[in-house]
Amino acid sequence: MEILRSTKSHPTADWIYDQARKVLPSISLGTVYRNLAILKEDGQIMELSYGSTYSRYDGNPENHYHFVCLKCGRVEDVDIPVRGELEREVEKTGVGDVYYHRLEFYGLCAHCRSSRTDKPGGAGEDSR
Amino acid sequence: MEILRSTKSHPTADWIYDQARKVLPSISLGTVYRNLAILKEDGQIMELSYGSTYSRYDGNPENHYHFVCLKCGRVEDVDIPVRGELEREVEKTGVGDVYYHRLEFYGLCAHCRSSRTDKPGGAGEDSR
DNA sequence: CTTAAAATCAATAATAGTTATCAATCTAGT
DNA sequence: ACTAGATTGATAACTATTATTGATTTTAAG
The missing domain is CATH 3.30.1490.190 (Ferric-uptake regulator, C-terminal dimerisarion domain)
Known part of the structure; x- marks a missing residue:
């Protein structure tokens, strides 16, 4: 969540994963996806599915x-x-x-x- | 293209594939995707990527x-x-x-x- | 402090839509 | 009919995401 709030870009799960590893080197991609799903469910972030490939995430929920x-x-x-x-x-x-x-x-x-x-x-x- | 124009729904590639097989029983899913890509490139149809999963297609290009x-x-x-x-x-x-x-x-x-x-x-x- | 149940995690396997590959077939032009 | 180029069907490969699993950590109770 801090990572997502700290950027005004709209990163992919993979980018968030890379950033997270700088702080928690042992974190796994699954954990990133799991927590992104929880935050989305909670309405704290937005998922921008763009193209039929990957999604981007946006820390601004409004x-x-x-x-x-x-x-x-x-x-x-x-x-x-x-x-x-x-x-x-x-x-x-x-x-x-x-x-x-x-x-x-x-x-x-x-x-x-x-x-x-x-x-x-x-x-x-x-x-x- | 005829199939896509014949419906006002916004079908998935899979649905188009099913319909196409009724006319051309031996058509393959790859051909459907290939021709959808060509039509899209050509601006004759629209791809609606919705969610991070599958795409839907729209025969109305405007x-x-x-x-x-x-x-x-x-x-x-x-x-x-x-x-x-x-x-x-x-x-x-x-x-x-x-x-x-x-x-x-x-x-x-x-x-x-x-x-x-x-x-x-x-x-x-x-x-x- | 000890112990047992619950939660969380990393690693990895599985899923699904889509794309790429390739040999076989069709098409047009000559 | 002959050839070059395009198109196809079948299938393998790819990729983002999700589910599973087994182990570790956390929590709560006694």
């Missing part, structure tokens, strides 16, 4: 939006207000009861936009 | 929103207008260039809401 860079895979928080009114609008269509929503923007992050060259080591330090 | 039932897993289209202005609003924050966005609502679908009982066979016919 709803907010994300920007995903299509090039480097970085996930950043988006600083615009949450549109709660959309949930009521959806409920009016009769599809069901809306509990929450998730909004993600995809594009090219500022970092990748400026360094358009594919020079290695430039972008993608947090992708896999 | 952006629209989805409602996911937390109980039965059903995915339905949401009939509200697309908020293109959000993308411009996000770009103003300087996070990067926004190409598209994805918005999903989570809750209890009308079907599950009415039949609250957990009677088997009631809901979940399209879940796994």
Whole structure:
């Protein structure tokens, strides 16, 4: 939990595992997953399942939006207000009861936009 | 592609595979995945990766929103207008260039809401 | 302090969706 | 018919995640 709160990035379970091992060298990946599941169950963190592959985790449990860079895979928080009114609008269509929503923007992050060259080591330090 | 267009549900690769076998009994799951990947690459279909497990596919390539039932897993289209202005609003924050966005609502679908009982066979016919 | 039950953990096996491989088959152009 | 290239079915490989297990640690009681 401290690890997840200490970063504003949105790390994968594997990255958290690496960080945790710096403090508890003998911790196992299973323990990381187990505790992430508990924290998620508890509503203290969010799981962002992104692509059909791995998930990223977010230490901020209140709803907010994300920007995903299509090039480097970085996930950043988006600083615009949450549109709660959309949930009521959806409920009016009769599809069901809306509990929450998730909004993600995809594009090219500022970092990748400026360094358009594919020079290695430039972008993608947090992708896999 | 015909199979995907013929349903308004948002099937999994496995379901598409089952349907395809009714027409081409010898088709393999690999071929389904391969062609789904090609169609996606081509922009003719959308992949909805939902949860960290399986993906669902959507034969409608134009952006629209989805409602996911937390109980039965059903995915339905949401009939509200697309908020293109959000993308411009996000770009103003300087996070990067926004190409598209994805918005999903989570809750209890009308079907599950009415039949609250957990009677088997009631809901979940399209879940796994 | 001792002991027994409960909880936690590390290590590892198992699961499942997806992707890659590859030989065989089909297709088009000549 | 002949060849080159693309497509397919079958199957193996891969990867993130989950479950299992056996051992160690913690807790609580006497």
